[in-house]
Amino acid sequence: MSDEATASHAERGGADPAVGDRSVPAGDATAEKHPAPSGTADEGEGPLNEAAALVALSKGADDPQEWADAARVAQIADLIAHRLRDDPSGLRIGTLALFQDTVSFGGGFNVHGHAAERTGVPASAGGSLARIEPDEQNGHLACYVRPHGYKSALELLQECHLIVLAQPPGTGRAAAAVNLLVEALIDAGAADGGSCYRSTDPSAVLSATWTPPHQNAGYLVELDDRSARGSTVYDAVDSGWLTAAASALKARNSFMVVITGPPRGVLAWAADRTPYVFSDLGAIDxxxxxxxxxxxxxxxxxxxxxxxxxxxxxxxxxxxxxxPxxxxxxxxxxxxxxxxxxxxxxxxxxxxxEQVRQWFSRHEDLEALCFAVSAAVLEGSSYLTVSDAAIQLHTALVRDPYTLTGLRYRDRLGHDQPWITVSGAADDGTARPFGPPKVSFRSPLVRQAVLAHAWSYLDGMRNELLAWLRRLLVHSDVEVRARAAVAAGVMAWSDHEHALHRYLSSWSSSTVWPVRQAAATALGVIGGQPGLTEAVWGRLDRWAVEGTSAAARRQAKTAATAAGGLLGRDAPDRALAVLRIALAWKDDWGNLVPVAWSVVRLNDQGRADAVLAALLEWSKAQDLSPMVAKSLSVFLFSAERTHPATAGEADRPSVLWTRVGELGRPLEELWARALARKPIQEQALATLRTWLTDYAERDPRRLPVVRELLIGIARRPGKHRERLVYWLGVWSADRERPCRAAASLREAVVAATSR
Structure with a gap:
C-alpha cells in the first residue's frame, strides 16, 4: 500500500468521499449507537491517561458476553481466513487467475446449451419440429443411469401421454426425456420405438391449435427458463393447454415431454391441479x-x-x-x-x-445474482441468514422493498445456483443432529471468485454492494460480522490500493468498534496473499505511529488489532514490533486495550514464547516509566483472559495458565515484576487470585507447577516472600470467597524459603 494513502480524506478524519461511514442507513443507526464491548470502545477522542486506561482494561471482565462476542468475531474470521490460505483440497487461487478471462472449457465442457446438437438439422413442416437422429438418440439410451424417480415419471407418461419434466438444467433432464419417450413408445407398440422429434419453435407447439403431425411419435419441447420471467411461451403451459395436448397426443398414440425449470406462475398453478407436472426425478450419481x-x-x-x-x-x-x-x-x-x-x-x-464467468454470463436475473453474492459473503451461515441478506441487497439495488414479496429462493436454488448446497451437514461432512441448514459452495474456491467478479465487474452495483456490506459489519449476529469482514478482504485482493482508498481507510478510522475490527480482519486477509504481505505490514507500521488527530488514533487501534490476527501468527516479530509502537505512545494510554487483546490472540495462536520475550524486553527497565506499567498490564490481562470456545463447550482458560509448566522462567520473571510495582501490584494480586481460586478449582493438575512458580518468586530479593505469604493467608481465610489452594501453597512457600 503506497504512502500516498496516508493523505487520504478518511485518514485526515473524514469519511470515504463515496461511501465511508455514511453508508449506514437509518435502520442501522440504533445498532451503531450501542456501546462497543468493554475495553474496546473509544475512550474519548483525546489522549487517555493511565488511570482511565486501567479502568477500561479491567472492564473487560464485567460483561463476559460483550467480550465473548468480540473474541468470537475474531475467532471465526481467523478460521475462515485460515481456510482461504491453507485449503486442504490442494487448490489455490491467485489474483491473476480471477481476471484473465481467457480460459474456456471448450468442446464437451460447454454443457449448458444444445446449439451444437441442433444446427444443420432440417425442421419438419408440421410445427417446427426436427427429428432426433438415431445416433443422438442412441447416445442418450446406451449408457443412461436411471435416477430413483425415473420409473414414476415413465408410468405417468404412459398414462397421460404428456408430462412436464420440471427439473434444473445440468441434471440430465434431456437424456431422461429421450429415454422416457422411447420406452413409452415401445410399450405402446410403436415399430422400432417410433420416431422422436425436438421442437425448434416452442411457441408453435404450445399454440392452442397445434396437433401432433405424426402417428406413434415422441415430442421433446425444451423451454428456455430465461424466458420464464413473464414470457407468453412459458405461460402457455397452463392446465387448459396440458389437457388439450394430452388428449391430442393420446389420439395419435404419441407422447410428449416438456422440459422446464422449477414450476412458477401458471405452471405452478397447473402443477397443483393437474397430474402432468413431474418435479421429482431425483439426482443422478x-x-x-x-x-x-x-x-x-x-x-x-x-x-x-x-x-x-x-x-x-x-x-x-x-x-x-x-x-455433479x-x-x-x-x-x-x-x-x-x-x-x-x-x-x-x-x-x-x-x-x-471460469465457472463464475460462465455463471454470471448466463444469469442476468437480479434475484439470482443477489443470492450468489450473499452466499459468497456469508458462506457457512444458515439459509435464512443468507436469503435475508440477499433480499436486503436486492432492495438496495432496486430501491423497492416490495418487489420480492413472493420470492422463494429455496424453490429455485437447484436451477439458479447449482454450485451451491443447502445442507444440514457439518463442516467435516457429517450430519449435524440439530441446527438449521447451511449454505455453502460445492467448490472451496468459488466463493472467492464470486466476490472478485462481483466487485470487479459489476460496476453499477459497487456503491450499493459496499453500503450493504458495511451494514453487515454491525449485524447482531457475530458470525455475519466475521464473514462479511473476511469477504471485504477477499474483494481487496484484485486491487488493494483501490480498496484502501475506497473503504478500508474510512473503516479503520471509524468511531464504531465492529467496523474497525472488520477493517483489521480485512487487512489480515489481504496480507495473507504473499504478494501483498509487505504492503500490509508497511501500512500497519505507519498507522501505529503516534498521531495527533482522532482519526489517526483510531487507525492505530486498528493496526494493533490487525497485528494480533493471522498476520501476527505468521510473523510474530513483525506483529510485536507494531504492538510496541502502538503501546509506546508517550502521554497516551489509549492503545493499551487493543494491544492487550492482540497479545491474547497471539498467545492463543501458539506465539506465547515470543510474546513473553517481548514483554520482558519492554518492561526491562523495571522503573516507573509508562512503558513498564503498560507492558505489565498487558501481561496480567493476557494471564487472566478466558477464551470463548465453540457453541456448547466451556470457555478455555488463559494459554498462560495451560502452558505454565512450559513457560516457567519468563512467567516467573513477569509475575515478580508485576507483584513488585504499584499500581500494577493490585492488578497482579487480583489476577493471581483468579488463577488460584478459579482456574485451579477446575484444573488442579497444574497446582504443582504453580507451587514451583510461587516458590521461585518468593526466593527473590526484596519483599516477595512476605507479600506472597501474607496474601495467600488472606485468601485462604476469606469466608465469602475462600481459596482452598492458597493454604497449601502458603505452607509450601514458607517451608521452601525458611531454610
Missing part, C-alpha cells in the same frame, strides 16, 4: 454416469478399480463432487476413452474463475 460411459453397463471389477483410482489421482472425483452434472461426467468420459490428459481437463473444469 455423476461418477456412475462417467463409469458407465467408459466401461459400459457391466464393467469388469479390476477395470472399475483402476478407473476409480485414476479419477482420484487426477482430481476428477472431486470435480464431479463440486459439479451428468453432461460434465460424459465429457470427462470422452477424455478417458480418448486417452487424453485427464488432469489437464479437470484443471480447466475446476477453474473457479
Amino acid at each position: 455423476a461418477t456412475e454416469v462417467l463409469e458407465r460411459h467408459v466401461l459400459g453397463p457391466a464393467p469388469d471389477e479390476a477395470e472399475l478399480r483402476d478407473l476409480r483410482a485414476r479419477l482420484a489421482r487426477s482430481g476428477a472425483a472431486e470435480a464431479l463432487r463440486e459439479q 452434472e451428468p453432461a460434465i461426467a460424459v465429457a470427462l468420459a470422452r477424455t478417458v476413452r480418448a486417452r487424453r490428459d485427464l488432469a489437464e481437463q479437470v484443471a480447466l473444469l475446476r477453474d473457479p474463475s
Whole structure:
C-alpha cells in the first residue's frame, strides 16, 4: 500500500468521499449507537491517561458476553481466513487467475446449451419440429443411469401421454426425456420405438391449435427458463393447454415431454391441479454416469478399480463432487476413452474463475445474482441468514422493498445456483443432529471468485454492494460480522490500493468498534496473499505511529488489532514490533486495550514464547516509566483472559495458565515484576487470585507447577516472600470467597524459603 494513502480524506478524519461511514442507513443507526464491548470502545477522542486506561482494561471482565462476542468475531474470521490460505483440497487461487478471462472449457465442457446438437438439422413442416437422429438418440439410451424417480415419471407418461419434466438444467433432464419417450413408445407398440422429434419453435407447439403431425411419435419441447420471467411461451403451459395436448397426443398414440425449470406462475398453478407436472426425478450419481460411459453397463471389477483410482489421482472425483452434472461426467468420459490428459481437463473444469464467468454470463436475473453474492459473503451461515441478506441487497439495488414479496429462493436454488448446497451437514461432512441448514459452495474456491467478479465487474452495483456490506459489519449476529469482514478482504485482493482508498481507510478510522475490527480482519486477509504481505505490514507500521488527530488514533487501534490476527501468527516479530509502537505512545494510554487483546490472540495462536520475550524486553527497565506499567498490564490481562470456545463447550482458560509448566522462567520473571510495582501490584494480586481460586478449582493438575512458580518468586530479593505469604493467608481465610489452594501453597512457600 503506497504512502500516498496516508493523505487520504478518511485518514485526515473524514469519511470515504463515496461511501465511508455514511453508508449506514437509518435502520442501522440504533445498532451503531450501542456501546462497543468493554475495553474496546473509544475512550474519548483525546489522549487517555493511565488511570482511565486501567479502568477500561479491567472492564473487560464485567460483561463476559460483550467480550465473548468480540473474541468470537475474531475467532471465526481467523478460521475462515485460515481456510482461504491453507485449503486442504490442494487448490489455490491467485489474483491473476480471477481476471484473465481467457480460459474456456471448450468442446464437451460447454454443457449448458444444445446449439451444437441442433444446427444443420432440417425442421419438419408440421410445427417446427426436427427429428432426433438415431445416433443422438442412441447416445442418450446406451449408457443412461436411471435416477430413483425415473420409473414414476415413465408410468405417468404412459398414462397421460404428456408430462412436464420440471427439473434444473445440468441434471440430465434431456437424456431422461429421450429415454422416457422411447420406452413409452415401445410399450405402446410403436415399430422400432417410433420416431422422436425436438421442437425448434416452442411457441408453435404450445399454440392452442397445434396437433401432433405424426402417428406413434415422441415430442421433446425444451423451454428456455430465461424466458420464464413473464414470457407468453412459458405461460402457455397452463392446465387448459396440458389437457388439450394430452388428449391430442393420446389420439395419435404419441407422447410428449416438456422440459422446464422449477414450476412458477401458471405452471405452478397447473402443477397443483393437474397430474402432468413431474418435479421429482431425483439426482443422478455423476461418477456412475462417467463409469458407465467408459466401461459400459457391466464393467469388469479390476477395470472399475483402476478407473476409480485414476479419477482420484487426477482430481476428477472431486470435480464431479463440486459439479455433479451428468453432461460434465460424459465429457470427462470422452477424455478417458480418448486417452487424453485427464488432469489437464479437470484443471480447466475446476477453474473457479471460469465457472463464475460462465455463471454470471448466463444469469442476468437480479434475484439470482443477489443470492450468489450473499452466499459468497456469508458462506457457512444458515439459509435464512443468507436469503435475508440477499433480499436486503436486492432492495438496495432496486430501491423497492416490495418487489420480492413472493420470492422463494429455496424453490429455485437447484436451477439458479447449482454450485451451491443447502445442507444440514457439518463442516467435516457429517450430519449435524440439530441446527438449521447451511449454505455453502460445492467448490472451496468459488466463493472467492464470486466476490472478485462481483466487485470487479459489476460496476453499477459497487456503491450499493459496499453500503450493504458495511451494514453487515454491525449485524447482531457475530458470525455475519466475521464473514462479511473476511469477504471485504477477499474483494481487496484484485486491487488493494483501490480498496484502501475506497473503504478500508474510512473503516479503520471509524468511531464504531465492529467496523474497525472488520477493517483489521480485512487487512489480515489481504496480507495473507504473499504478494501483498509487505504492503500490509508497511501500512500497519505507519498507522501505529503516534498521531495527533482522532482519526489517526483510531487507525492505530486498528493496526494493533490487525497485528494480533493471522498476520501476527505468521510473523510474530513483525506483529510485536507494531504492538510496541502502538503501546509506546508517550502521554497516551489509549492503545493499551487493543494491544492487550492482540497479545491474547497471539498467545492463543501458539506465539506465547515470543510474546513473553517481548514483554520482558519492554518492561526491562523495571522503573516507573509508562512503558513498564503498560507492558505489565498487558501481561496480567493476557494471564487472566478466558477464551470463548465453540457453541456448547466451556470457555478455555488463559494459554498462560495451560502452558505454565512450559513457560516457567519468563512467567516467573513477569509475575515478580508485576507483584513488585504499584499500581500494577493490585492488578497482579487480583489476577493471581483468579488463577488460584478459579482456574485451579477446575484444573488442579497444574497446582504443582504453580507451587514451583510461587516458590521461585518468593526466593527473590526484596519483599516477595512476605507479600506472597501474607496474601495467600488472606485468601485462604476469606469466608465469602475462600481459596482452598492458597493454604497449601502458603505452607509450601514458607517451608521452601525458611531454610
